[in-house]
Amino acid sequence: MAENGEKIVCRCMDVTVDDIMKAIEDGYTDIESIKRVTGLGRGPCQGKTCIPIAIGIIARATKKHPDEVGYITPRPPVKPVFFELLADEEGESE
Amino acid sequence: MKDRAELVIIGGGVSGLGTAYQLAKRGFTDIVVIERDYFGSGATGRCGGGIRQQFSEEYNIILARESVRMFEKMSDELGQDIGFRQGGYLILAHTEKEAEDLRRNVRLQNSLDVPSMYMEPEEALEIVPELNIEGLSAAAYCPTDGVAQPFLVIKGYVDNLRKMGVELMDHTEVLDIKVENGEIRKVITDKGDIETRMVLNAAGAWSRNIAKMVGVELPNKPYRHEIMATEHMKPWLKPMVISFHNGVYFSQSHDGEIVGGIGDPNEPSSYNIKSSLEFLERFTSVVVRYIPIMRKVKVMRQWAGLYDVTPDARPILGPVDELPGFIQAHGYSGHGFMIHPMVTKLLAEYIIDGKTSIDIEPLNLRRYTSGETIQEKNVVG
Incomplete structure (x- = not known):
């Protein structure tokens, strides 16, 4: 069984269970703050895998209902998009 | 929570938390900082983190220059890498x-x-x-x-302020401010009341709503x-x-x-x-x-x-004439993060010493009625 310092919660940003527990010890108990303190959910998948797992960890550690931990504001785009698909290179760009 | 404090700071971004930190560093810790959402949830946590001294107006250049000198030491001072x-x-x-x-x-x-x-x-x-x-x-x-990571700056302030004994209340909303005989008496929140004679209005884009509670109109x-x-x-x-x-x-x-x-x-x-x-x-x-x-x-x-x-793209800092205990720290017009170190240091000087090492009078709210404004032109974003 891996130690908590080796258990990866966020695979994009290498955030471990220990990182989350440390943030909780420092007094951060809502998901928006923990996302920013640890870097959790800020990689290419934008938290699709790790945020629900992290909410479970935070809820257990703080004895809160998962609803009280909150949820992050999902940001567009749903998947990363190339600049060239969005840019208008023909028209006036000034 | 505390039911009285020497100073109540409304707004948990770099303006409010930075001022609290500069005050606490000098031993002034009887402060409550109130943030409606999580710390850094307003403009601070949403900004690009840019730190620029290339302004068109002398005052902004000086504030930014002094702030860069403070950013250079900030990671060591806060014990938190701010990504500068x-x-x-x-x-x-x-x-x-x-x-x-x-x-x-x-x-x-x-x-x-x-x-x-x-x-x-x-x-x-x-x-x-x-x-x-x-x-x-x-x-x-x-x-x-240069650039820094705004949320790491927020974390540096929050962690240090908690250790210094300053009361930080996130997810708490200010509902009203009571004024009697031309003096602030009480800040009313959804978690209870705090008696105080001094309020720092550092609520960013919502500062004008806070000011309305005490009958002050802001042009922001x-x-x-x-x-x-x-x-x-x-x-x-x-x-x-x-x-x-x-x-x-x-x-x-x-x-x-x-x-x-x-x-x-x-x-x-x-x-x-x-x-x-x-x-x-x-x-x-x-x-x-x-x-x-x-x-x-x-x-x-x-x-x-x-x-x-603000109308001249410069911040509004310091007391308002009709209510001296109501101190302003907002109106940064898109460059608050980058000048906040020096601005918050000056606000702390004003609150403790009653005077500042760089004159903040030109940034007083009264400039909009006296007509003495200078426009900052270099605004992006």
Whole structure:
């Protein structure tokens, strides 16, 4: 069984269970703050895998209902998009 | 929670938390900081993290210069890496008029010990080899400008303030402020009342609503500004690149994302912070024109925040004449994060000593009624 310092919660940003527990010890108990303190959910998948797992960890550690931990504001785009698909290179760009 | 405090600070961004930190550092800790959402949830946590000294107006240049000196020491002082990286700011001009403005601003900045330099477009290629200089008339570069991670600054302040014994209340809303006989008496929140004689209004774009509670009208207006971050890349873009021609700015953060935005002159004043596809289209169009290799980079996420804009694009600092215990720390007009270290130090001096090492009188609210205003022109985003 891996130690908590080796258990990866966020695979994009290498955030471990220990990182989350440390943030909780420092007094951060809502998901928006923990996302920013640890870097959790800020990689290419934008938290699709790790945020629900992290909410479970935070809820257990703080004895809160998962609803009280909150949820992050999902940001567009749903998947990363190339600049060239969005840019208008023909028209006036000034 | 405390039911009385010497000072209540409304707003948990860098303005409020920074002032609390500067006060606590000098032993003034009888403070409650109130934040409606999580710390840094307003403009601080949504901003691009740019730190620039290249302003057009003397006062902003001095505040930014002193703030850069404080940012240079901040990671050590707070015991928290704030992701500060001095890659400079490269300003791109398109027209002869813009080139002349850069020349004049560089002269003023140099006279105030800011090491900015005017350059021909070809010289800018030495700083950003990937730049397409077609259509550019000039550039200006200041190597000591840079970027930092706003949320790491917030974390540094929060962690230190908790250790210093300052009461921090997040997820708490101020409902009203009671005034009697021309003095503040009480701040009423949804978690209880706090007796106090002094309030620091550091609520960013919502400061005007706080001021209304005590009958003070502020000229500030909120404007949405959109911003995005790309996927993480190896470090390759040294400076923050900006242009006053189209209001674009973008830089690479210390963890490898490119973070940037672009202003929209048609954006109406509102509290809307929704993201739009139009923003991504406009931003990417300008960026690939400047840096063609950006075509193959992916947008990872986009969001928006509010600029708290004053009529002269300069902050409102210090007491208001009709209610001296009501101190203002807002109206940063899109450059609050970058000047907050010096601004908060001056506010702490005002609160403890009653005077400041740099005169903040020119930034008092009364300038809008006395007519003594100087416009800051260098605003992007």
